[in-house]
Amino acid sequence: MPDKKQDLIDQTLQDLNNDGVDRRGFLKCMAWAGTGLVWTMSGGIPVSRAFAKGYGKDAGKGADFTFVQISDSHIGFNKPANPDVAATLQTAINKINAMPQKPDFIIHTGDLSQLSKPSEFDTLDQVLKGASAKQIFFVPGEHDMLSDNGEQYLQRYGKGTMGTGWSSFDHKGVHFVGLVNVANLKAGGMGSLGNEQLEWLENDLKGRSASTPIVLFAHIPLWTIYPDWGWGTDDSEQALSYVKRFGSVTVLNGHIHQIMQKVEGKVSFHTAMSTAFPQPAPGTAPSAGPMKVPADQLQRVLGITDVNYVVSGRSLAVVDSPLGDAGASASGTASTHLSVVDPIHG
Amino acid sequence: MTKKNMWVAGVATPVMIAMLLLFAVSPSVKASDQPSAANAAVKIDNFVFGPQTITVPVGTTVTWTNADDIPHTSVSTEGVFKSKVMDTDEKFSYTFTKAGTYPYYCTIHPKMTGKVVVQ
Numbered sequence: 001m002p003d004k005k006q007d008l009i010d011q012t013l014q015d016l017n018n019d020g021v022d023r024r025g026f027l028k029c030m031a032w033a034g035t036g037l038v039w040t041m042s043g044g045i046p047v048s049r050a051f052a053k054g055y056g057k058d059a060g061k062g063a064d065f066t067f068v069q070i071s072d073s074h075i076g077f078n079k080p081a082n083p084d085v086a087a088t089l090q091t092a093i094n095k096i097n098a099m100p101q102k103p104d105f106i107i108h109t110g111d112l113s114q115l116s117k118p119s120e121f122d123t124l125d126q127v128l129k130g131a132s133a134k135q136i137f138f139v140p141g142e143h144d145m146l147s148d149n150g151e152q153y154l155q156r157y158g159k160g161t162m163g164t165g166w167s168s169f170d171h172k173g174v175h176f177v178g179l180v181n182v183a184n185l186k187a188g189g190m191g192s193l194g195n196e197q198l199e200w201l202e203n204d205l206k207g208r209s210a211s212t213p214i215v216l217f218a219h220i221p222l223w224t225i226y227p228d229w230g231w232g233t234d235d236s237e238q239a240l241s242y243v244k245r246f247g248s249v250t251v252l253n254g255h256i257h258q259i260m261q262k263v264e265g266k267v268s269f270h271t272a273m274s275t276a277f278p279q280p281a282p283g284t285a286p287s288a289g290p291m292k293v294p295a296d297q298l299q300r301v302l303g304i305t306d307v308n309y310v311v312s313g314r315s316l317a318v319v320d321s322p323l324g325d326a327g328a329s330a331s332g333t334a335s336t337h338l339s340v341v342d343p344i345h346g
Numbered sequence: 347m348t349k350k351n352m353w354v355a356g357v358a359t360p361v362m363i364a365m366l367l368l369f370a371v372s373p374s375v376k377a378s379d380q381p382s383a384a385n386a387a388v389k390i391d392n393f394v395f396g397p398q399t400i401t402v403p404v405g406t407t408v409t410w411t412n413a414d415d416i417p418h419t420s421v422s423t424e425g426v427f428k429s430k431v432m433d434t435d436e437k438f439s440y441t442f443t444k445a446g447t448y449p450y451y452c453t454i455h456p457k458m459t460g461k462v463v464v465q
Contacts, residue, residue, distance in 0.1 A: 115417055142455070188459050190457065230455055230457040289416050290416065
């Protein structure tokens with residue numbers, strides 16, 4: 001089906017930083033997405049491979065893995081856009097627990113709470129306790145910094161982190177870096193990493209082989225989506241310059257409560273849906289605040305992100321799924337988006 | 347003219363006219379950015395401080411009220427005042443005792459900026 005392949009290539013390769021992927025185009029290929037199709041770039045030519053256990057010589061060695069990104073749970077929020085954010089977070093956890101391919105861990109990209117209150121963090125912990133994936137990594141959002149510059153957040157979720165809560169770890173050959181861009185924000189500015197963290201990042205990446213896949217995660221997008229609403233990070237260019245030499249870089253963010261993607265060379269940027277409430281697309285509303293949708297549609301605009309790392313192709317496939325499916329596929333996940341990350345070059 | 351008439355013409359009338367003029371030019375009810383000497387209000391809504399620049403006399407207490415469905419703060423860039431987090435309908439007040447210009451912003455959403463000018 002060369003024509004369908006070409007359409008999919010065009011859609012994934014173009015700059016997707018408007019309001020996301022054309023759903024009609026992907027619905028046509030829903031069958032492919034349901035089987036877990038992974039697109040990789042090989043010598044600049046996109047090549048599709050069915051992604052299933054048993055693929056490639058490394059299959060079954062346990063090196064392939066999956067992790068899930070959730071974001072913006074905003075526990076404590078109780079306005080009309082979603083009067084019960086703990087319930088929708090529970091739905092997200094149930095969905096993760098039901099995945100046929102168990103995630104090795106979960107990453108929460110911030111705004112755990114609405115007001116940094118201990119009771120809100122307590123409720124969050126209660127819900128997350130029910131996740132079968134026992135390891136959860138966090139980075140704070142600006143809503144988690146509201147009590148004494150994030151003291152509550154750090155006490156609970158900052159073990160093993162430095163400064164305002166940054167850290168890095170390795171998992172099955174992939175290097176993960178959690179960054180904090182919501183501390184010490186300057187008037188009139190957007191997100192900010194700060195010099196201390198940037199210096200740490202530069203050192204952290206030094207000496208690593210360029211074939212190491214890198215995953216950066218932070219709350220506010222590390223690329224400029226919409227400055228008027230603060231959707232960007234003032235000093236992200238410097239951070240991105242440190243990862244430029246790597247063959248595969250995936251950037252996972254939250255904050256904007258909608259999916260946006262962009263591929264720039266070997267760097268793939270992705271923002272996740274919230275598990276609490278959606279926000280409007282850039283410039284389509286007077287402000288970036290919570291967007292109310294009809295109650296029966298709420299589950300479709302909230303979601304989680306599943307990231308599959310395939311060792312043999314050394315690529316990461318990022319698949320978003322809403323909490324509520326408009327007709328669930330057999331696998332239980334209705335994928336609404338698929339993105340490509342380049343395999344390692346040399 | 348009789349003494350009484352002279353009094354009316356020479357004293358009472360000018361006094362009455364003067365008093366009428368005095369009341370006519372006295373300050374009217376406060377408009378949104380022309381507050382009385384004691385209090386002024388800034389309304390936070392849709393990620394905006396309204397009015398963005400407010401000019402008040404020395405000694406005025408400015409009260410910020412958050413009408414947004416998202417929490418905000420009001421923090422001076424020079425360290426002069428710092429609100430706690432204001433959830434919907436919560437307020438913060440500060441009394442400006444010195445003349446000057448006081449830029450401030452929301453520390454949660456730093457693109458939100460405002461200014462209090464105290465004269």
